[in-house]
Amino acid sequence: MSQVMDHGIYWLCIVLMMIGLYTVISRDNLVKKIMGLNIFQVSVIMFYVSMGKISGGTPPILVPKDQPGAAEVVYSNPLPHVLMLTAIVVGVATTALGLALVVRIQEMYGTVEEDEIIEMDRTE
Template identity: 65%
Template sequence: MNWVGLYNYWIVIFLMMTGFYIVVSQGNLVKKLVGLNLFQTSVFIQYISMGKMPGGTAPIESSAPAVYSNPLPHVLILTAIVVGVATTALGLALAVRIKQAYGTVEEDRIREEDRNV
């Protein structure tokens, strides 16, 4: 069995779990968003790895005959990156508003403030 062929996927899973760990274990909302970004990028790497062809080149037609990598994941991820930054910005905007309303972006202290109300 060719274990080296799975190295990409394993690293992707490691990165994904790191992002997941940050999201569930850290209390700071900004750090949580960084974790979400890590998670998101690992998904991008997974998609692009799947589209790779052995000895392939970028999917732009050239006069010389060539093997092209799969263009479909590239398209999906290309749009996902830009959508990702737009949604991250929305999350950051929410964090800024939460800071204004509660004076903190730490989850525990936000919960305390809620309880005191």
């Protein structure tokens, strides 16, 4: 039990990751696939953000030296957050491109269900 409680945030990430990955694999609807991909990416973003948190850490904004107790202040690590800004941009770009492709597929095939598309390609 302590295994679960101590690593709560990781379990959350893993559960989200699996929900996302399962959606990508199991759904035939292409839009749902993209949404699954999004959930999958969000789980990784959460994992990174949790990594930067230090227990008792404050946001990494420099406390002036002359302020009382400035020497004992512990800062959280801002780097993972910054990395995730980039990853979020990548995720948005991927989603946009994926949805654009879905729109084109809908125009060309008249459906966004993968099993129907495969069937149409086979009989063609």
